[in-house]
Amino acid sequence: MTVSRWIRAAAFAALAFALVVIGAALRPLVLPEAHPAAPVLNAVEIGFAQDMTAHHQQALIMVQRLDRGVEPAVLRLAQQLSDAQRIEIGTMLGWLRLADASPLSPHPMAWMHAQAAASHHHSTAIADQPTGDAMPGMASTAELDVLAAARGHDAEILFLQLMFRHHQGGLAMARAADQLLISGPVKEAARSMFQSQSQEVGVMSVLLTQLGGRPLQ
Template sequence: MTESPAHPRDRVRRPLAIAVLVFALLAAGLLLRPLLIPESHSAAPVLSPVEIGFSQDMSAHHQQALIMVQRLDSGVDPTVRRLAQQIADAQRMEIGTLLGWLRLANAAPQSAHPMAWMTADSAAAHDHSAMATGTSMPGMATQAELDALATARGKDAEVLFLQLMLRHHRGGVAMAKAADQLVASGPVKESARGMIASQSQEAGLMTIMLAQRNAQPLS
């Protein structure tokens, strides 16, 4: 028995029904998408303002440490030279990490308002304020001090370098402690804690080396 040919209206209705079904599925998908896939504008930022400010300022702080190492007399005691190189290697790597985070956050490498990330009532802000030396960040050397380091030789160079770098480390530790207090969790907080540990250890060593040279830390 042969089947009767499809009615012309059936041939029109079937594609139309399929088209309606596809449209309904697409509409349902669009309605469900916000529930399944959060919109981009609701995603958390890569870095918080505190993390951005800390990364910008600590990067600039580290860069001055590299300048100090570059200006140190190459003829100083090998123990001082090795310490200087250790500091330069560590802080150069940390600068790369900090700048990498800033690039991910699409933030500028430098802050227009250094230290603005610290809250006015932060205990760490009060801790570092006494160590400021007329600059916007604690522990930073003045241009005159950097120039003096560049011309110092022998023991004078050793003492001045240790004094400037010790004060610089103490300032860096104060900044890192502030970030540790203000950031709840994440890689920036862990990096700040690493800086606290390493720079505190180096600061202790520099204090001993100054005492061996009958010199005192800078106030």
Template sequence: MWHTGRIKVAAIASSAFALLVIGAALRPLVLPEHHTATPILTSAEVGFAQDMTAHHQQALILVQRLDRSADPTVLRLAQQLADAQRIEIGTLLGWLRLANETPLSPHPMAWMHTEEPAPHHHSVAAPDHPQAPPDATMPGLATMSELDALATARGRDAAILFLQLMFRHHQGGLTMSQAADRLLPSGPVKESARSMFQSQSQETGVISVLLTQLGAQPRP
């Protein structure tokens, strides 16, 4: 009798465990779970990262086309600018990979026209931020003819043209960084935009001084 009772208890326990396993397996079918993934970046953050990546890439082209026989001070500045831009490009591309976004925007500068706040932020977008229609031209970019002219310039002329184009390029970057800082309520992208604004403001001052020393002025 005692042995038979142990068998019955063991059978009941085994059946209960089996039911628990089956229930756990069927739970997703009976009670479907709906998970809404929180976007890693908002559309404005994605747009800024994409467009600033493209903007930085032209800065690297300017450095590549600078004559190696130009003023050594200008060459050192160019290398410092290239190093800083590469680091920032890496950061921007890292965010875009995490967000599963493409490196290039299908609608350049459209993010400056949106007022969409980040869903995970608690404040609202700052008012009076610069507006730009979708597919607007990025500010500060050199034209193809200007890039070709830089590639053929030599010596002092190359140094002056490089500084002029980089000064205007940085002015455009400042416009974009300031727009992102005003548009985004908080977060790492906003902090990066603010850091870019500060560093490029300082670099623009250095460029202006070098132009003065070479007897030249920034381009309009």
């Protein structure tokens, strides 16, 4: 091989090597490396949305079973509760659809104690909160049947008693979610629910007193 051919071959080799190096450097820009997408909701957010949806749905059942002939103040409160919780159910179901999660939890309330075990610094904050399958504040089937059969004053008292206890359970769930979550729309929704349901509990307490009733023990 002549010197000139050797030089040309060396130049071609150097050029090819430079193109390989440049191609490798530009590859991430032209073909970005695939990274797994961040989950839309974490386990606590999914669990809270599933369980609070079920909790809200029972509140709607209570409103449906309330005698329409009760005091107007009680009927207005029931309608306000129904309207607010329907909107919140729609929001939570929308989040669950985006996260490709079931609207029903296979393990109700597991998100509360599972997260507490994983995050020791939160365990004290939620130590007084219910865990496991027991969803706080829920009425039994028998209680819902009695409400459906109650009329007039009896219906007013029982509805307020059941809904007062129901809201107390919802407050415990919303408070736990607010404490466990760092930020995001689910945390904000939980905080908003806590504030609105606290106000509604106050109204129910006043109505119960006026009607001669008291909260269930």
